[in-house]
Amino acid sequence: MSERIDILGAGLSGLSAAVILARGGYDVHVHEIRKDSGARFDGDFQGIENWTSDIDFFDEMRGWGLDPDEFKSNPFSVIDLIHPDNEITNPKTDGVAFRVVERGTDSHCIDQGFKRMALSSGAKIHYKSKKDPKECQIIAAGPKDSSALAFGEIFHTDHPNHVSFQLNDKLAPGAYSYLIIIDGIGLICTCLWRKQKKSGRYLNETIAWYENHYELNRVPIKRVGGRGDFALPDRYVYEGRYYVGEAGGLQDFMWGFGMRYAITSGVLAAKSIMNEYDYEKEVRKRLIPLVRVSAINRFLMNRFGDKGFKFVARYWMNHQKRKGDGLPFMKWIYQPSIFRRALWPFVKIGMLRRKKLADGRMVSRMPFRKALSRDNWEESQRAKEIREQWKNIQRGGGVVSFNESDSV
Ligand SMILES: Cc1cc2nc3c(=O)[nH]c(=O)nc-3n(C[C@H](O)[C@H](O)[C@H](O)COP(=O)(O)OP(=O)(O)OC[C@H]3O[C@@H](n4cnc5c(N)ncnc54)[C@H](O)[C@@H]3O)c2cc1C
Numbered sequence: 001m002s003e004r005i006d007i008l009g010a011g012l013s014g015l016s017a018a019v020i021l022a023r024g025g026y027d028v029h030v031h032e033i034r035k036d037s038g039a040r041f042d043g044d045f046q047g048i049e050n051w052t053s054d055i056d057f058f059d060e061m062r063g064w065g066l067d068p069d070e071f072k073s074n075p076f077s078v079i080d081l082i083h084p085d086n087e088i089t090n091p092k093t094d095g096v097a098f099r100v101v102e103r104g105t106d107s108h109c110i111d112q113g114f115k116r117m118a119l120s121s122g123a124k125i126h127y128k129s130k131k132d133p134k135e136c137q138i139i140a141a142g143p144k145d146s147s148a149l150a151f152g153e154i155f156h157t158d159h160p161n162h163v164s165f166q167l168n169d170k171l172a173p174g175a176y177s178y179l180i181i182i183d184g185i186g187l188i189c190t191c192l193w194r195k196q197k198k199s200g201r202y203l204n205e206t207i208a209w210y211e212n213h214y215e216l217n218r219v220p221i222k223r224v225g226g227r228g229d230f231a232l233p234d235r236y237v238y239e240g241r242y243y244v245g246e247a248g249g250l251q252d253f254m255w256g257f258g259m260r261y262a263i264t265s266g267v268l269a270a271k272s273i274m275n276e277y278d279y280e281k282e283v284r285k286r287l288i289p290l291v292r293v294s295a296i297n298r299f300l301m302n303r304f305g306d307k308g309f310k311f312v313a314r315y316w317m318n319h320q321k322r323k324g325d326g327l328p329f330m331k332w333i334y335q336p337s338i339f340r341r342a343l344w345p346f347v348k349i350g351m352l353r354r355k356k357l358a359d360g361r362m363v364s365r366m367p368f369r370k371a372l373s374r375d376n377w378e379e380s381q382r383a384k385e386i387r388e389q390w391k392n393i394q395r396g397g398g399v400v401s402f403n404e405s406d407s408v
Contacts, residue, residue: 002027005273006136010037010125012259013245014140015114016266019066022121024274029124031131033141038111040142041103042401043154044224045180045187047163048073049098049257051330052290056096057260064267071113073099074161074182078326082166083313084306086213091316091326100163100180101259110259133359136241138269140262143229143246144357147366148175148256151199151225151402152189153207153390155218157181164210167309171206173375174302176255179210186216187224191256193302195368196375199225200387208382220393225402228256230298231365232291232352236283238361242269249363250287253298254333261287289336295366296340297333299347302369 005021007014010032022028034040050057058068076099078092091097101110118125133139164179171177174193179186190206192199203223211218231249236242244250245262252258265283272279301308319329352364390398 004029005138006031006131007138007140008131008133008136009033009140009142009245009247010115010118010127011040011111011140011142011245011262012114013247013250013262013266014138015111015118015123016064016066016263017138017140017242017244017270018118018123018125018266019114019121020064020267020270021273022118022123023065024270026273028118028122029126030118031129031136032125032127033130035127036105036111037115037125038104038109041109041111041226042222042224043102043104043106043109043185044152044189044226045100045182046103046259047076047098047100047180047257048259049252049330050096051098051327052260052334054331058099061263066114066117066263066267068113070117071101071110072108073101073110075099076163080162080164081313081316082164082168082213084168084309087313088164088213089313089317091320091329093325093327095327097327097330100182102182133241134239137273138242138244138266139247140244140266141247143227143251145229145231145365146227147230147368148191148193148228149195149199149225150189150191150228150256151203151223152187153203153220153223155186155188155216155220156184157186157216157218158184159186159214159216162214164214166206166209167306167313168209169304169306169309170374170377171202171209173202173371174369177206177209179214185221186218189225193298193369194371194375196371200390201379201383204383204386204390205380207386208380211382211386220390220398222398223390223400223402225400228258229365230295231355231363232288232295233357233361233363235280235361237280238359242272242279243361244269248283249365250283250291253291253295253366254301255294261291290334292344293334293336293340295351296343296347298366299343299351302351305374
């Protein structure tokens with residue numbers, strides 16, 4: 001009889017592990033608390049980055065036997081970079097900088113693509129299932145705590161496919177906002193790296209900003225969001241359990257691009273169970289240097305306001321002029337240079353807090369930062385109208401598929 005493996009969580013990291021293990025002949029059972037894979041999200045767009053290694057991530061996935069054609073993706077090689085003073089420039093590359101995928105339960109979503117791969121490999125997925133984590137070998141249950149929030153609106157638009165990335169400390173405290181448009185559906189999202197009482201205020205003002213700068217003809221559909229958990233555990237294998245994806249603190253502290261870490265860590269955990277690797281060693285070699293650099297970058301960004309963001313945006317464009325390509329800048333900021341490594345002790349003391357989790361693991365976690373006095377500003381008239389518009393949409397059945405105290 002084949003050896004049984006139980007995985008907690010049927011998101012990207014859990015399903016990646018399930019595919020590899022089921023193909024390796026294991027009797028794989030995935031336990032998911034929600035009704036379906038992707039139900040944590042509700043049709044929001046996310047970008048899979050292509051800058052933390054030289055190999056294209058889709059080629060890497062194919063090398064592991066994961067088929068990126070199982071889900072819809074749109075490659076991008078150019079974006080609008082919106083500086084804090086509203087200047088718009090265009091970082092671009094000859095290849096693929098990132099791909100936009102949709103998260104959710106529709107069949108073209110990445111979560112459903114991974115679900116199909118897992119099922120066809122022979123894994124069994126138990127939805128709406130509660131399982132004691134102690135009975136699982138792989139913990140892939142996503143974030144538990146909040147270090148940051150993202151809040152967005154999905155709408156119909158007649159604008160062509162497009163991505164904008166905006167560095168703006170007012171609209172997105174400590175972070176960035178973005179606009180993604182794919183095939184007539186748009187998403188405007190603001191990320192809050194400082195905790196606010198009313199996140200909706202920031203979203204309304206961000207939408208007002210984008211409407212003012214792009215011809216969107218926006219017809220709101222729903223509001224979506226989620227949280228990110230940024231915590232570095234002392235160990236990735238604890239009491240015989242493998243912690244993968246965000247449950248293992250494998251997230252990008254700088255921007256929150258966690259999907260690639262989730263898929264990669266799921267694959268590494270599966271291959272370690274199959275005796276190809278030692279998970280603890282492999283994660284420390286391949287992923288932790290990147291996660292640490294992202295934490296160091298986040299530490300620096302937390303010290304910046306819009307002046308720092310302007311410096312970064314200008315530096316990026318100068319770097320592109322020198323190199324003839326915008327992607328090397330993104331690769332460069334994830335390089336563990338001597339300067340960045342020297343900052344690590346300061347990051348540990350200044351930004352991370354030691355915490356014992358309910359399962360006994362010790363982590364160094366980035367707490368949700370407090371609001372600053374500059375986060376209080378007068379709403380614009382257009383933002384107020386957008387708030388009223390959204391209330392009307394809600395009365396007509398428009399839903400917010402996320403609340404800030406979301407417990408799973
Ligand atoms: C709004 C938002 C935007 C984002 N944008 C990007 C982006 O553009 N690019 C990017 O790379 N990353 C992005 N991320 C981060 C990315 O979504 C995550 O890093 C990634 O999904 C983590 O994968 P995971 O497998 O760890 O968790 P998930 O994919 O969330 O899967 C975890 C699964 O575990 C389930 N679960 C939870 N608790 C239990 C339990 N007790 N028992 C059983 N099942 C459980 C959940 O329901 C879920 O299905 C974004 C995150 C948010 C919230």
